[in-house]
Amino acid sequence: MGAKAKIEKFWTGDPIDSLRVNPGFSLADVDTTSTPGFDGKKKHSVEALRKGASIFRHQQEMFFAGSQDGDERKVLLVLQAMDTSGKGGIVRHVVGAADPQGIDHLAFKAPTKAELSHDFLWRIRKQLPGAGRIGVFDRSHYEDVLITRVRELFPLETIDERYDEINAFEQELTDDGTTVIKVMLHISSDEQKSRLAERLDRPDKYWKYNPGDVDERLHWPAYQEAYQVALERTSTTAAPWFVIPADHKWYARLAVQHLLIDALTRMELSWPEADYDIKTEKARLRAS
Amino acid sequence: MGAKAKIEKFWTGDPIDSLRVNPGFSLADVDTTSTPGFDGKKKHSVEALRKGASIFRHQQEMFFAGSQDGDERKVLLVLQAMDTSGKGGIVRHVVGAADPQGIDHLAFKAPTKAELSHDFLWRIRKQLPGAGRIGVFDRSHYEDVLITRVRELFPLETIDERYDEINAFEQELTDDGTTVIKVMLHISSDEQKSRLAERLDRPDKYWKYNPGDVDERLHWPAYQEAYQVALERTSTTAAPWFVIPADHKWYARLAVQHLLIDALTRMELSWPEADYDIKTEKARLRAS
Numbered sequence: 357m358g359a360k361a362k363i364e365k366f367w368t369g370d371p372i373d374s375l376r377v378n379p380g381f382s383l384a385d386v387d388t389t390s391t392p393g394f395d396g397k398k399k400h401s402v403e404a405l406r407k408g409a410s411i412f413r414h415q416q417e418m419f420f421a422g423s424q425d426g427d428e429r430k431v432l433l434v435l436q437a438m439d440t441s442g443k444g445g446i447v448r449h450v451v452g453a454a455d456p457q458g459i460d461h462l463a464f465k466a467p468t469k470a471e472l473s474h475d476f477l478w479r480i481r482k483q484l485p486g487a488g489r490i491g492v493f494d495r496s497h498y499e500d501v502l503i504t505r506v507r508e509l510f511p512l513e514t515i516d517e518r519y520d521e522i523n524a525f526e527q528e529l530t531d532d533g534t535t536v537i538k539v540m541l542h543i544s545s546d547e548q549k550s551r552l553a554e555r556l557d558r559p560d561k562y563w564k565y566n567p568g569d570v571d572e573r574l575h576w577p578a579y580q581e582a583y584q585v586a587l588e589r590t591s592t593t594a595a596p597w598f599v600i601p602a603d604h605k606w607y608a609r610l611a612v613q614h615l616l617i618d619a620l621t622r623m624e625l626s627w628p629e630a631d632y633d634i635k636t637e638k639a640r641l642r643a644s
Numbered sequence: 645m646g647a648k649a650k651i652e653k654f655w656t657g658d659p660i661d662s663l664r665v666n667p668g669f670s671l672a673d674v675d676t677t678s679t680p681g682f683d684g685k686k687k688h689s690v691e692a693l694r695k696g697a698s699i700f701r702h703q704q705e706m707f708f709a710g711s712q713d714g715d716e717r718k719v720l721l722v723l724q725a726m727d728t729s730g731k732g733g734i735v736r737h738v739v740g741a742a743d744p745q746g747i748d749h750l751a752f753k754a755p756t757k758a759e760l761s762h763d764f765l766w767r768i769r770k771q772l773p774g775a776g777r778i779g780v781f782d783r784s785h786y787e788d789v790l791i792t793r794v795r796e797l798f799p800l801e802t803i804d805e806r807y808d809e810i811n812a813f814e815q816e817l818t819d820d821g822t823t824v825i826k827v828m829l830h831i832s833s834d835e836q837k838s839r840l841a842e843r844l845d846r847p848d849k850y851w852k853y854n855p856g857d858v859d860e861r862l863h864w865p866a867y868q869e870a871y872q873v874a875l876e877r878t879s880t881t882a883a884p885w886f887v888i889p890a891d892h893k894w895y896a897r898l899a900v901q902h903l904l905i906d907a908l909t910r911m912e913l914s915w916p917e918a919d920y921d922i923k924t925e926k927a928r929l930r931a932s
Contacts (some may be wrong), residue, residue: 404902406829420678421851421852424851426853444743444745447743447745448743448744449744452740452743452744455735455740455782456735456736456739456744456747457732457735457736457749459744461744461745461747463745487906492744494745510830549929553926553929556922556925556926556929562916562917562918562922563709563712563916563919564709565920565925566920567920567925567928569924570928570929570932573932574932627848627850627851628851629850630850632853632854632855634844634850637855637858638841638844639851640858641837641840641844641858641861644837644861644862
């Protein structure tokens with residue numbers, strides 16, 4: 357693919373294999389400052405991200421166009437991370453390059469009482485992307501095995517059952533033509549500390565800080581463990597996890613952009629053929 | 645305002661008054677090739693749009709931030725136009741500059757049977773933006789007085805009642821803190837013809853063409869009349885219409901961007917104060 361070739365220029369190697377969570381994966385062994393597959397620095401990332409954005413935008417339009425012609429495939433990007441890891445930046449700088457008309461962005465908050473009265477996947481199912489659309493989940497059904505596990509909001513047996521339920525759910529999505537891209541942005545505890553400190557230093561960032569952020573932070577090791585278990589148990593062939601070192605925001609953005617471009621490239625998209633007679637239509641138009 | 649001053653540089657005058665639909669307005673008298681308030685050419689518009697995007701992005705973030713602090717105001721941008729007028733380009737190039745997390749984009753298609761069994765505003769109400777969000781309606785409740793009138797889908801008396809119902813509805817939105825920005829992108833019949841012809845000439849545009857587009861085109865005068873009536877009867881103090889000459893796509897984009905920036909500027913936004921004690925939180929964070 358031409359698009360593929362253009363991307364390779366900016367990468368020393370395809371980072372996908374080294375980012376994918378395979379058997380034996382250990383979250384603790386990931387260097388959060390590393391930049392797998394990308395040899396450049398921040399200054400080199402700007403141009404790479406810009407070029408990637410143009411490729412992504414083009415592919416996303418073709419993907420959307422295909423759905424108008426009966427292609428029923430969908431993409432779902434799941435973003436999970438500790439606070440301040442840069443999910444918002446991914447949405448702005450990576451997803452934001454695409455046409456808003458083809459993006460379904462959803463930020464999942466703590467479930468409401470009504471939502472809690474249903475199965476945990478109930479509210480997730482309602483927000484799944486339709487054909488030709490890229491759904492972006494900022495937090496997701498994985499909160500139901502992360503914060504719930506750390507805070508002991510449900511019995512461990514209930515949580516334990518959910519990993520299999522999630523795998524079955526994601527297999528169903530895949531069978532239905534959804535490419536599920538699951539991303540954990542991974543920062544160090546020290547990096548989080550300095551990002552939270554910045555929010556307390558800048559009046560234009562005060563609103564992003566919440567005293568509850570420090571409460572959660574005190575559970576850092578328990579969260580890392582909950583992530584480790586979730587990654588182990590739900591990184592499947594149908595819907596693998598990618599853990600992206602995110603101390604360098606610019607790298608995380610490049611890597612997620614790369615995952616999106618890779619997924620769309622593998623779809624082998626093309627512009628839909630006309631489903632009308634072009635000559636006839638030209639004549640009708642001329643006469644109108 | 646600083647932002648306001650920066651915008652003025654690119655404009656010879658504020659275009660808002662000349663774009664607003666006031667009593668005595670006549671759609672037929674609008675020159676679709678004109679560029680009210682902007683003296684430059686296409687090449688000058690690029691930099692103006694880029695600078696405007698940065699102002700818009702900044703204001704939109706502040707608007708969103710305010711909602712986390714209890715500000716309940718909302719913005720609703722309604723886009724109406726004949727086919728090929730460039731609604732999609734507005735969404736991509738103007739709205740697309742903002743953070744996708746703060747945008748609710750909705751494209752209204754022909755109503756389903758279920759939707760038709762309700763009042764025409766039922767499906768619209770369900771999609772209204774929440775606090776701190778900018779809703780973007782690509783087509784809207786105005787279709788219920790446009791295509792329905794031209795195609796005689798409802799008795800004229802029913803449609804006639806709807807203008808008042810729309811005014812009451814929009815007054816209610818305004819009372820509830822929603823700034824309603826209603827935009828009609830206005831192109832000439834010849835411009836539409838050449839844009840449709842382009843879609844029939846370019847394989848990457850075939851998917852955007854639909855034989856029904858020519859069917860609708862044959863009703864051009866009736867649509868212009870339906871627009872004239874809608875504009876006359878629903879351009880209110882609470883929710884005025886703006887008719888934007890759109891034969892130059894670049895001008896239409898600048899003008900809609902200007903309307904959005906103007907609306908946000910008039911809100912006199914500022915970053916929310918911290919609702920926690922900064923010193924205490926810094927100490928807690930240090931200790932964490």
